[in-house]
Amino acid sequence: MINPYDDTYFMKQALQEAQAAAEEGEIPVGAVITCQGKIIARAHNQTERLNDVTAHAEMLAITAATNVLGAKYLTGCTLYVTVEPCIMCAGAIGWSQLSTIVYGASDEKRGYSRFAPQAFHPKAVVKKGILEEECAEEMRRFFQGKRK
Amino acid sequence: MINPYDDTYFMKQALQEAQAAAEEGEIPVGAVITCQGKIIARAHNQTERLNDVTAHAEMLAITAATNVLGAKYLTGCTLYVTVEPCIMCAGAIGWSQLSTIVYGASDEKRGYSRFAPQAFHPKAVVKKGILEEECAEEMRRFFQGKRK
Numbered sequence: 001m002i003n004p005y006d007d008t009y010f011m012k013q014a015l016q017e018a019q020a021a022a023e024e025g026e027i028p029v030g031a032v033i034t035c036q037g038k039i040i041a042r043a044h045n046q047t048e049r050l051n052d053v054t055a056h057a058e059m060l061a062i063t064a065a066t067n068v069l070g071a072k073y074l075t076g077c078t079l080y081v082t083v084e085p086c087i088m089c090a091g092a093i094g095w096s097q098l099s100t101i102v103y104g105a106s107d108e109k110r111g112y113s114r115f116a117p118q119a120f121h122p123k124a125v126v127k128k129g130i131l132e133e134e135c136a137e138e139m140r141r142f143f144q145g146k147r148k
Numbered sequence: 149m150i151n152p153y154d155d156t157y158f159m160k161q162a163l164q165e166a167q168a169a170a171e172e173g174e175i176p177v178g179a180v181i182t183c184q185g186k187i188i189a190r191a192h193n194q195t196e197r198l199n200d201v202t203a204h205a206e207m208l209a210i211t212a213a214t215n216v217l218g219a220k221y222l223t224g225c226t227l228y229v230t231v232e233p234c235i236m237c238a239g240a241i242g243w244s245q246l247s248t249i250v251y252g253a254s255d256e257k258r259g260y261s262r263f264a265p266q267a268f269h270p271k272a273v274v275k276k277g278i279l280e281e282e283c284a285e286e287m288r289r290f291f292q293g294k295r296k
Binding site: 047053066067073086087088089094095115 | 195199202214219221235239240266
């Protein structure tokens with residue numbers, strides 16, 4: 001049986017959040033968190049709107065997800081995020097004990113895997129490259145627009 | 149002339165925040181941010197109260213300081229924090245472009261210097277060990293109390 005709710009499906013949802021960010025003039029990064037196959041939180045980067053460098057999509061999604069569950073830890077949950085998390089978000093992902101992290105485009109300049117490769121929970125599963133091209137294209141389009 | 153508003157003075161203020169955290173049953177970490185020698189934000193760990201693993205003293209202080217200044221970046225500002233920042237907070241400190249980071253006790257288990265040593269802005273100045281013993285004692289006392 002084909003499962004329509006696979007990693008690609010949820011990454012598309014994260015990508016929709018990224019697109020919403022772009023429309024608001026925010027760097028287009030989107031995230032969703034799932035629990036038992038259902039989306040419990042969705043967020044996009046809001047650093048400009050909130051004038052707050054900590055308001056990355058992942059941070060907002062983690063805070064929202066813990067509110068939804070009423071739990072402090074997100075053990076068993078999965079984060080989908082369009083771009084590889086930065087050091088800050090990777091640290092938050094570690095604290096939250098998220099079990100699975102799925103990201104689209106890599107971020108060689110700011111990504112955690114270069115600067116803080118041990119940030120996640122030791123048992124966390126990481127999948128990368130899901131809809132990589134679409135996620136990267138969203139970023140490219142945004143920064144090309146900025147340069148005009 | 150003796151300057152009463154030196155690093156020790158501001159670390160004492162951060163320590164007061166840590167003590168306030170302990171009284172609330174929170175892990176006792178406190179932070180203040182100064183700008184031109186004046187405190188513009190003070191915060192303590194609120195992960196329990198807010199049920200949010202991202203609510204570390206440094207994160208709350210950074211968000212508060214940017215609100216006070218109406219600026220997105222904290223260039224020229226100094227963060228005083230009683231315990232060495234974790235990966236998440238170090239990443240946030242990097243994004244915020246804080247110029248000087250002063251911390252009391254080292255955190256060998258969770259501190260950024262082991263896991264993400266390049267997290268701060270490349271030009272940031274780091275001072276450690278200010279009131280180290282008092283800051284560490286605050287943590288020891290808290291965890292010893294937990295074990296009773």
